[in-house]
Amino acid sequence: MTGDVLTFTDKGIYCPSGDFYIDPWRPVPRALITHGHADHARAGHGSYLATDLAAPVLKFRLGNIPLQTVPYGQTVMVGSAAVSFHPAGHVPGSAQIRVEVGGEVWVVSGDYKTEDDGLSTAFVPLPCHAFISECTFGLPVFRWAQQTEIAAEISDWWKGCAAQGRTAVLGCYSLGKAQRLLSMLDPCQGPILCHAAIEGTNDVLRGQGLPLHQTTRATAEVSAKTHPGALLLAPPSAMAGTWLRRFGPVSTAFASGWMALRGVRRRRAADRGFIISDHADWSGLNTAIDATGAERVFVTHGYTDVFSRWLTSRGIDAQIVPTQFGEIEDDTQTPPQNEPSA
Template sequence: MADPVLTFTERGIYCPAGDFFIDPWRPVDKALITHGHADHARWGHKSYLATETAAPVMRYRLGDIALDTIRFGEVRQIGGASVSFHPAGHIPGSAQIRIEVGGEVWVVSGDYKTEPDKLSEPFEPIRCHAFISECTFGLPVFKWRPEAEVAAEINAWWASNAAEGITSVLGSYSLGKAQRVLSLVDPEIGPILTHGAVEATNAILREQGLPLPATTQVSADANPKNMTGPLVIAPPSALGTPWMRRFGPSSQAFASGWMALRGVRRRRAMDRGFVVSDHADWDGLLAAIKETGAEKLFVTHGYTDIFARWLKSEGYDAHVLKTEFGSEDADEVTEEEPA
């Protein structure tokens, strides 16, 4: 009996025919990486393969690694496996990885979002026999509102604070979420300042041609107290730290899919919570799964048990896949900055 296209090991998702791993969480010889977030792209592998757009951020985060790149849609033969990368719509450069062995096709989605935004390559449904899907927001309560409505809310909050002479501080993860927020805000309202971790990522993505509004890194020379109504974009881990003292009176908000849950909003103790996610909501997950036509499903990182049970009730051959991938807040990468 032939080996399955993919197997699941203590080091990660493994392809026997190609002798490679996908987003492994232990050091391996050959790693195919869906995107640059810290729970998917880890240090310590002998070689890496990722999309051309994901590569610059990965090099910045992981240092001098042996990284090869591949274009979206390009087919590459690795051992006995035919491999291609396809847009996942999660963050710029994020990919689903299609693996074909002996006419059988499996797809590893990584993280994905089915609704388009202004920065990421739009999600591309891939027909396959088996689909490995995240389900970070795999409950019916998670249904995202149109991006334009959320943008209007954020801009109204910022404009109101600016009119009162208050600094607006918006917590957003440094890779993906911060740039997504920047694509939503109106720079005519006031100056936009960034934490160093956010600005470093902005610089890399700007070099790749992504359209981002002008931003200035928070520093002694760029003191929010000397500005009228600035917006500050910072990783959530910077909120509530001495770094915040420089802003004077401020209103703090957080951008995340988890802001759809009132309990999470209360625990975060923010003035506002904006529901902005780079993952698929309930409807997006179901639509993506249906479009694959997959006979077998594996669900990971999220509400796996609940989501798998629901899929089984709908007639799918669904299984929970235990991984070491995280949730939306797994990518808390920041730089130390003086208070």
């Protein structure tokens, strides 16, 4: 599959005019990175270009990489391609990448959500000729409630846990979801504890000025006895660990868009599931695509078959692009089949 601006290869999305790849999954000489999640930002590339807001997390996760940065909206020439990064609203520093060659504009969405979460820079739709869009939640069943409603649900659950003498343990991804939850919750309700993987990311984001509530790192000295009535944020990969014993008795929950599916809630075997995602829901995907005015739409990772057929039924030239996005999960969480990170 080829195009005048971008092509799709076994290494990733490639721009011949600029000789670069966008979020490549194999080592390449030059990589442009939309955000810091592990399925989009991988080690081993010769050079990296990302937003200045994403840089601290990228260095935290990937080490001393050869990284150049650019602020949102500033155009740089990479070869003969004009490139700029624009807010995606997914996690702090996340970006869509706009590529223009010979007057033709293509936009790679990366991961995105259209709801302003008050923490990430809000999504901005970009007019383009071709739009490469994720469709992680590309089914009509996925429609998100307002963030304030979810915050109230989590708060009530936390209060109930404290009244029962239980530690509330909430599974969430360490980059993006954990910080969003922190911004939603009232720290006056009780102590908020964080697994080391989450607290390490909190420290990085606080260092670049994000206003996150005070939290306590869940070290070996921290327990239900030292912090009664606490809420503990932990990555999904740590939810079944023996380290939770010192916080017992506990009540467990997951915060994810996949909680909208009953089968997923049962398999996760948690007491509660809170439906909240850093990806666009069905309405958000459609609204974002319509706003681009794109003549062609390429859909990646998620319910690509269903969503591409839907777009085609609306008269949009839609095609599926196989990628490896969603195959490496943040926090090494193994998702249900065909269900990337939430």
